[in-house]
Amino acid sequence: MAAILALSACQPSSPPGDSAPDAQAQAPGSEPPAGSDPGKPPAEDPTSGAISTEPMAPTAPDSGLPTDWPLAKVSSGTARISCQADYNTEQGDGEPLESLAFFSVVDALSPCQKGGVLRLRYEGKIASDFTDLVVRVSDIAARMGIEKRILDIDSAGGQVEDAIKAGDAIGATRWTIWVREDSVCHSACVFVLGAGDNRMISGRVGVHRIIRMSSTATTRSELNQELRGVYTRVKDYLERNGVAVAVADLMMTVPNRRLRLLSKNELQEYGLDGTNAAQDDLDRLQLMRRCGEDFVQRRDAFMRRFDIDCKAPNADLDAMQACGLALRERYQFPDGKCPADSPFSEFDRTEEASAAP
Incomplete structure (x- = not known):
């Protein structure tokens, strides 16, 4: 993406x-x-x-x-x-x-x-x-x-x-x-x-x-x-x-x-x-500098819950996406300071593009 x-x-x-x-x-x-x-x-x-x-x-x-x-x-x-x-x-x-x-x-x-x-x-x-x-x-x-x-x-x-x-x-x-x-x-x-x-x-x-x-x-x-x-x-x-x-x-x-x-x-x-563990380490360091420690902690908590609640065996992409989008609000995403770095931000951009005249 x-x-x-x-x-x-x-x-x-x-x-x-x-x-x-x-x-x-x-x-x-x-x-x-x-x-x-x-x-x-x-x-x-x-x-x-x-x-x-x-x-x-x-x-x-x-x-x-x-x-x-x-x-x-x-x-x-x-x-x-x-x-x-x-x-x-x-x-x-x-x-x-x-x-x-x-x-x-x-x-x-x-x-x-x-x-x-x-x-x-x-x-x-x-x-x-x-x-x-x-x-x-x-x-x-x-x-x-x-x-x-x-x-x-x-x-x-x-x-x-x-x-x-x-x-x-x-x-x-x-x-x-x-x-x-x-x-x-x-x-x-x-x-x-x-x-x-x-x-x-x-x-x-x-x-x-x-x-x-x-x-x-x-x-x-x-x-x-x-x-x-x-x-x-x-x-x-x-x-x-x-x-x-x-x-x-x-x-x-x-x-x-x-x-x-x-x-x-x-x-x-x-x-x-x-999540790729090697990339995740690099992302965490960059996110910490850009969005702050609170953002990183909420993102980590979201990803753990997403793995538990949304990635059921044989779940299709539609189901995982819908689950993840619904889950975001609990962790205050999209984030006001770093919306593009928030989980599932690609769907926010898609909706904005569809709504544009």
Whole structure:
């Protein structure tokens, strides 16, 4: 959920779209058919690759990129742009976005500028074009001042390195990640989920072992040596996003042909559901300076009660939103001094935009 900055044209150190790695690690997987045993093998992802051995620093989209972006389009799935937080509206999942050219993204996001709310619905594989999609939409949303951003995702997985790059871009640009009741987030998608400032999960989340499809290993020892670097990188990524490294352990032990679905309790225990703990610490420090200690205490009390009262198992987004909006008054939100920082402030902006002549 995000805000509007004018479309400036500063020169970046590097353009978007050049994120395709020389080598990638893959965590293929797919949702088991309805009524099937989740422990049975998921459908195989036909692509392959190997993860690079060079250290990978956190990445984030440059702000002020020029308009001559490298050619790119969404090809590993489908993307749609909506200016509503939920899909149960006349707008539904919004308008398709395929071309990732500068002005194509500008045109797609422009209707969302007034209300300050953007929902990106993505269905498909995590690959380099997904990373381009996240980076470019984040950049234009920041220029336009669209402060409330939701990634509404349905993905059975894909390339680990692309997921981590997309996750770092998400973590730098303040997104909520939503896995709705008719969607899944499996395998590499879990890295994207972990990067969100907030995660709202009604669908299924699952993990399994990472595999190097281009591996030349002939023994378990050789295979373990190859995966050791992957494991270290994954742990570092999870730690900086406030996710338990136990998730990495699961990804090393669950056979690739199986899928380990995570329960609601496990999602919370591993730091994959609700507020991102790492971002929350940073937000608390900034909010304390900007809005005062009383605001932070009321916000914390609200979030604890929201988790108890509103996040019931299998609750859909409409129910959670209605519960949260009703709960705000008890904790004196929206706050007079800091309305934009108050819980569910995106709905205040949406209502104001709808009421405007």
